[in-house]
Amino acid sequence: MSFDRIQEKLAILADAAKYDVSCASSGSTRKNKDKGLGNSTGSGICHSYTEDGRCVSLLKILMTNHCIFDCAYCVTRKSNDIKRAAFKIQEVVDLTINFYRRNYIEGLFLSSGIFKNADFTMERLVQVAKKLRLEENFNGYIHLKSIPGASDELMREAGLYADRLSVNIEIPTVSGLKLLAPDKNFKDFIKPMEKVKNEIIQYQQEKKLIKSTPKYAPAGQSTQMIIGAAGESDKDIMYSATYYYKKYNMRRVYYSGYIPISSDTRLPSLDTEVPVLRENRLYQTDWLLRFYGFSVNELLNDTHQNLDLQIDPKLGWALRNLQEFPVDINKADKRMLARIPGIGMQSVHKIINARRFRKLNWEHLKAIGISMNRATYFITCDSREFYTKDLTADQLKYKILQNIKSKYQKHFSPQLSLFAS
Numbered sequence: 001m002s003f004d005r006i007q008e009k010l011a012i013l014a015d016a017a018k019y020d021v022s023c024a025s026s027g028s029t030r031k032n033k034d035k036g037l038g039n040s041t042g043s044g045i046c047h048s049y050t051e052d053g054r055c056v057s058l059l060k061i062l063m064t065n066h067c068i069f070d071c072a073y074c075v076t077r078k079s080n081d082i083k084r085a086a087f088k089i090q091e092v093v094d095l096t097i098n099f100y101r102r103n104y105i106e107g108l109f110l111s112s113g114i115f116k117n118a119d120f121t122m123e124r125l126v127q128v129a130k131k132l133r134l135e136e137n138f139n140g141y142i143h144l145k146s147i148p149g150a151s152d153e154l155m156r157e158a159g160l161y162a163d164r165l166s167v168n169i170e171i172p173t174v175s176g177l178k179l180l181a182p183d184k185n186f187k188d189f190i191k192p193m194e195k196v197k198n199e200i201i202q203y204q205q206e207k208k209l210i211k212s213t214p215k216y217a218p219a220g221q222s223t224q225m226i227i228g229a230a231g232e233s234d235k236d237i238m239y240s241a242t243y244y245y246k247k248y249n250m251r252r253v254y255y256s257g258y259i260p261i262s263s264d265t266r267l268p269s270l271d272t273e274v275p276v277l278r279e280n281r282l283y284q285t286d287w288l289l290r291f292y293g294f295s296v297n298e299l300l301n302d303t304h305q306n307l308d309l310q311i312d313p314k315l316g317w318a319l320r321n322l323q324e325f326p327v328d329i330n331k332a333d334k335r336m337l338a339r340i341p342g343i344g345m346q347s348v349h350k351i352i353n354a355r356r357f358r359k360l361n362w363e364h365l366k367a368i369g370i371s372m373n374r375a376t377y378f379i380t381c382d383s384r385e386f387y388t389k390d391l392t393a394d395q396l397k398y399k400i401l402q403n404i405k406s407k408y409q410k411h412f413s414p415q416l417s418l419f420a421s
């Protein structure tokens with residue numbers, strides 16, 4: 001195979017892989033063993049993110065962009081008139097090792113269109129990981145995509161060589177999936193997720209009894225949802241994400257704003273903007289659900305089906321629940337401190353620690369690093385002033401927005417002026 005042809009394949013298959021954002025490489029503790037190549041421990045994989053939040057440090061490619069399916073939202077769909085290519089197993093192994101040795105990458109993220117069927121494709125992905133681990137003694141990070149519908153046996157094997165496995169649910173609702181990917185069966189997504197979850201639990205239990213038990217997908221599993229392709233609400237998306245976190249022990253759910261790539265009456269038009277700000281608000285919501293003790297129905301429900309793009313979701317919740325404020329910073333419990341806009345979990349811990357020694361006032365809070373622009377209006381402390389006074393939620397929002405310097409400011413609606421008074 002000529003160098004030019006490999007380069008051409010790389011250009012095609014790396015480009016096709018860029019739509020998958022579920023490639024963060026954290027969470028693995030694989031060590032370098034037997035003087036092998038690479039490791040995933042210590043500082044972990046150094047991965048960087050492009051400005052729009054996409055991870056770029058892994059060799060991120062498809063095995064092939066041939067596909068038997070015709071999912072409307074996918075650039076690789078069989079009806080798209082694009083250049084196609086496929087790597088051989090050894091080509092991916094060689095590229096990974098060569099790029100790793102040149103210090104271009106920290107690991108491999110390998111996905112694929114579906115060649116003939118799920119098992120035929122999954123087997124090739126597993127072969128790549130197996131060769132890297134067993135023949136090349138490669139200890140770097142490997143993230144394999146699970147092909148929907150792949151057999152249990154292949155999924156079991158995949159987890160023995162990969163650090164992370166993921167199957168992309170793609171469309172957050174079953175009805176959206178039926179509309180945009182009619183060839184796909186919802187159960188085919190669930191089956192590998194269930195298998196991976198059970199294997200992880202089983203291997204972890206066995207490891208407690210027998211130390212030499214190998215690790216199975218030590219960085220867990222993740223999934224990705226495309227946002228804005230099927231007209232779903234933020235409530236639909238976050239309820240769906242919560243379901244996958246709980247039911248399949250997902251390590252991460254990724255949200256990827258739909259990039260219009262084809263003209264199709266079922267999809268947003270080609271001139272639709274990528275919903276970058278919405279993607280960001282969904283990540284913030286995800287964070288609140290996982291680390292701040294919020295439940296999904298507090299942030300999104302039948303009355304509030306979509307997030308307010310102008311403000312972060314915690315501030316949105318606080319403005320709808322002003323009866324909960326002001327919070328006394330010197331007395332509130334951890335749960336309530338975490339709900340104050342502008343106070344992150346690190347600051348919560350600092351506050352709890354600092355107030356053991358003295359009553360905290362504005363100066364102390366500033367020194368701790370609290371974002372006073374938002375927090376000021378929702379707290380009392382060992383100082384006289386309390387800034388909320390009798391402001392309504394809209395007035396408060398306006399005041400706070402006046403001081404926000406966000407890179408997303410240009411997306412904000414000119415409707416803001418309506419709140420001025």
Ligand code: SF4
Pocket residue numbers: 067068069070071074075076077078112113114181
């Ligand atoms: S199965 Fe995957 S690669 Fe194939 S068209 Fe659907 S989303 Fe694209």
